[in-house]
Amino acid sequence: KAGVTQTPRYLIKTRGQQVTLSCSPISGHRSVSWYQQTPGQGLQFLFEYFSETQRNKGNFPGRFSGRQFSNSRSEMNVSTLELGDSALYLCASSLVTGRPSTDTQYFGPGTRLTVL
Amino acid sequence: GESVGLHLPTLSVQEGDNSIINCAYSNSASDYFIWYKQESGKGPQFIIDIRSNMDKRQGQRVTVLLNKTVKHLSLQIAATQPGDSAVYFCAENSGNQGGKLIFGQGTELSVKP
Numbered sequence: 001k002a003g004v005t006q007t008p009r010y011l012i013k014t015r016g017q018q019v020t021l022s023c024s025p026i027s028g029h030r031s032v033s034w035y036q037q038t039p040g041q042g043l044q045f046l047f048e049y050f051s052e053t054q055r056n057k058g059n060f061p062g063r064f065s066g067r068q069f070s071n072s073r074s075e076m077n078v079s080t081l082e083l084g085d086s087a088l089y090l091c092a093s094s095l096v097t098g099r100p101s102t103d104t105q106y107f108g109p110g111t112r113l114t115v116l
Numbered sequence: 117g118e119s120v121g122l123h124l125p126t127l128s129v130q131e132g133d134n135s136i137i138n139c140a141y142s143n144s145a146s147d148y149f150i151w152y153k154q155e156s157g158k159g160p161q162f163i164i165d166i167r168s169n170m171d172k173r174q175g176q177r178v179t180v181l182l183n184k185t186v187k188h189l190s191l192q193i194a195a196t197q198p199g200d201s202a203v204y205f206c207a208e209n210s211g212n213q214g215g216k217l218i219f220g221q222g223t224e225l226s227v228k229p
Contacts, residue, residue, distance in 0.1 A: 004159075033215050043160075043205065043219035056216045090159050094215060102148040102167060102209070105217060107159035 001027055004093050004108035012114045018079040021111045025072050025093030031055070032074040033105060034066060037088040046089075049074050050096060078113075086115045128226045135193040137223045139206035144187060146208040150217070151180060151191045155202045163191070163204075193225075201227045 005024045013019050025032050033056075034046040045058040049068035066076040072093075078085055092105035129135050141149065147168040152160035166173045166180045166189075173180050179192040189206050203224050207217040 031215050033217070035217075035219075042221050043207075043217075045216045045218070048215040050215075058216065092159075092217075103215060104150065104162060104165060105215065106162060107152070109157075109159045 004091055004106055006089075006091050006108040006111050008111060009109065010112045010114075012116065013081050014116050015081055015083060017081050018077060019081060019113060020075055020077045021089055021091075021113075023074045023076075023091030023093075023108060025074070025091075026106055028095065029093035029106075030072050030096045031094045031103060032068055032072065033092045033094070034074070034076050035090045035092065036060070037090055037110070038086075043090070046076065081115045083115050086113060088112050125221070126224045126226065128228065129196050131196060131198060131227055131229050133196055135191075135196045135200070135225060135227075137191045137193075137204050137206075137225065139189040139191075139220050141187050141189060141206070141208045141218075141220075143208060143210045143218070144184070146210040146218075148209040149180070149182060149189050150207045150209075151178075151189075152205045152207060153200075153202045154205065154222070160205060196225075196227050198227045198229055201225055 007022045031050045033048040035043050037043045048056040052068045063079045068074045088110040090110045092107045094103035094105045150165040151163040154160045164175045164180050166182050171182050177194045181190045203222045205222045206220040
């Protein structure tokens, strides 16, 4: 079974621009979560989507948004990029078993975003 | 932001020795804990998990111990190999927050041949 895929793998943008990242979950997985990883803050939860609805949200500004499509693929968007948005953005997918807190999340390789 | 703390940021061991990586979690309501391994340039890779109704779980060469009394989690790696060199993260999930994982800061494990 193919793992979680993320595109693109690398991105370079300038301040003020916007960016869209894509995530394809493992086949059969219906929940997709997004995380930001930086050396200073570590891995931080952005949001989770299930059945095309945001089920959970972390403490990030409204510039960070996401969506999920009917095939469970997800995208996240960051508008008005800031230098501090440079990070590795990770997507994770999980089966939905009825107990979301114990659904194992499997991660993709991430998208490395650099903001100049 | 929210985080699960780790006692040791780096750990260096000799090949063949056992490794122990520790983690203190913050939320006594957390009911699911996971250890991930992250190699350079890759996303976190699932190693082993444990639910709050257990205190020990074993996998292949790895054991996770959970002490809910002191909110402590540990990962034991037996016969550590050079391929085990990576950053290890613990993560917790509390039942009322759905799929939100709270990660520790990570411990870098270096295995000397």
